[in-house]
Amino acid sequence: GAVVSQHPSRVICKSGTSVKIECRSLDFQATTMFWYRQFPKQSLMLMATSNEGSKATYEQGVEKDKFLINHASLTLSTLTVTSAHPEDSSFYICSARDNTANRGGWGEAFFGQGTRLTVV
């Protein structure tokens, strides 16, 4: 499958600071990327859909001013958690959709390794 690289894999930050997480599609172009949040022993919750060259679309209940998303190129999307607080501690996962026909034409979304954010 395609490779999606997410960085950093772990980050610890102080309350009130901002943290940036990068998501890169390494061997394909992704016009659409997705950002998820996962709490321990729970499923993935979609936070927002990131589109290259346009504003992200946020799911209901997700604060767009707190979770800033930028999709500046076809291979890079970033999620910035602004003014982080301990309740923002979570596992954040991105995925990128490959729209090419090379992979069966189903537009499968491939996932990054995830970022464990701990706010202290």
Added chain:
Amino acid sequence: QQQVKQSPQSLIVQKGGISIINCAYENTAFDYFPWYQQFPGKGPALLIAIRPDVSEKKEGRFTISFNKSAKQFSLHIMDSQPGDSATYFCAARRSGGYQKVTFGTGTKLQVIP
């Protein structure tokens, strides 16, 4: 509203046995049903996927059975191995728009020797 229901929540299977995880969906607009495997501290990885125009798909030890009329699909892991111990998520996606993926609640599988 939970659009994709998954069961069981956890499963313990003996090595060599068959692991079966079931999912049910509500939205008939879904047209793509992937299964993901997730190990602790890692992102999900695509295991196998199916479209509703077929009733079964097999890849190695993994088989998806799909019942369109019942709006149910299941994952069968044959000859389960300790290395299969992970959390499995079924999912569903509708065509059009951004093709967002809706995940099931997850099944934690433990394969014991």
